[in-house]
Amino acid sequence: MYDVIVVGAGPAGSMTAKTAAERGLDVLLLERELEVGVPDKCGEFLPSLQEMRRLAPDVRDLEGLFDPPDYCIVxxxxxxxxxxxxxxxxxxxxxxxxLERKLYDKHLTNEAARAGAEVATLTSVVDLLDGGEGVRAKNTDGVIDIPAKVVVAADGAYSLVARRAGLPVSRDxxxxxxxxxxxxxxxxxxxxxxxxxxxxxxxxxxxxxxxxxxxxxxxxxxxxxxxxxxxxxxxxxxxxxxxxxxxxxx
The missing domain is CATH 3.30.9.10 (D-Amino Acid Oxidase, subunit A, domain 2)
Known part of the structure; x- marks a missing residue:
């Protein structure tokens, strides 16, 4: 059984997986696409680290998200x-x-993997297990049940995980x-x-x-x-x- 399953390898999911793995937890990061960061879903513009420090002076650990490596910056x-x-x-x-967003997303996922998280692509979550203790997922081998103590919903605005968990998801x-x-x-x-x-x-x-x-x-x-x-x-x-x-x- 994993300590944490993170669903979605966008920036939020990858940073969550990295942070949990750095704290010694057994982490699985799931991504439904074959290639992390593809297709691109944003304008690729990010405030500089200096601007974010000015806008959010009380937020810690801004460097992880707002100081990407040079090879990601165009x-x-x-x-x-x-x-x-x-x-x-x-x-x-x-x-x-x-940014070249696909490079940036891959960088964050690689950082999660370096911290010890396991990464699985082409894996779509289709449901939560009873009690929310893991996920039911579909990959190239078929449908599998993956148990975990905690499931993190990082699967976007229309989060299936959040809806299955009964969390409030706006319909407005x-x-x-x-x-x-x-x-x-x-x-x-x-x-x-x-x-x-x-x-x-x-x-x-x-x-x-x-x-x-x-x-x-x-x-x-x-x-x-x-x-x-x-x-x-x-x-x-x-x-x-x-x-x-x-x-x-x-």
Whole structure:
């Protein structure tokens, strides 16, 4: 029996597994995808460690998440520019890191493994065992039961583990967003600036972004909240419109 099973090898799951393993616990980290960090599900922008220390001075151990190794960093930005529907622009000095997210996620998972955690990919949790004392999972060998003293739900916003455990999971659509992004080339954009675009016609209830990954490459994406989206419009439509209509991202 494992001491801890962590479900989901994103940053939260990997850091939890690493911390538990460092304290001498027998840890299993499960990931449903074949490759950790793929597909990418974010804009790949992270506040710098200096900014996080300023924003959260009382939080300990920030270095583990906000000081990634250089090989994971593709750009270092200096400013964030907010662009409003009336064309007003506000720029703030804010140092950030642009990551190659799949490398960063793998780095954190590797750190968990180095600390002693066992990692299993292509393993999807389908249920909790009775009393929450482990998980029922499906891998390439079939369905297996894996007992554990503690199960940690790090499997995302729609966490199956949390729902099976009877934990409160919001069903309010305002608590969730949808997003769509591309990695684009030939983007004419200053690599020192992250741009955030606001407005109901661009990204209703959220924002669109241009996050430079260096030179002429950028992560260009759009987020939205479903209650604010126009009838008949999908998140792909908003992303397509932003990518085609905006001069900096086309």
């Amino acid at each position: 750009n270092r930005t200096k400013h964030v520019k907010f662009v409003f529907p009336n064309e007003v622009e506000i720029t703030v000095h804010f140092r950030g890191l642009v 659509p305002m608590d969730y967003g949808v997003g769509y992004q591309y990695e684009m080339v030939n983007v004419d954009h200053d690599p020192d600036y992250v741009d955030m675009y606001l407005g109901e016609d661009i990204a209703p209830g959220s924002y669109a972004w241009i996050i430079p990954k260096g030179e002429d490459v950028a992560n260009v994406g759009t987020g939205a909240r479903a209650p604010y989206m126009k009838a008949g419009m999908s998140i792909r439509d908003y992303q397509r419109n932003f990518g085609e209509d905006h001069p900096l991202s086309s």
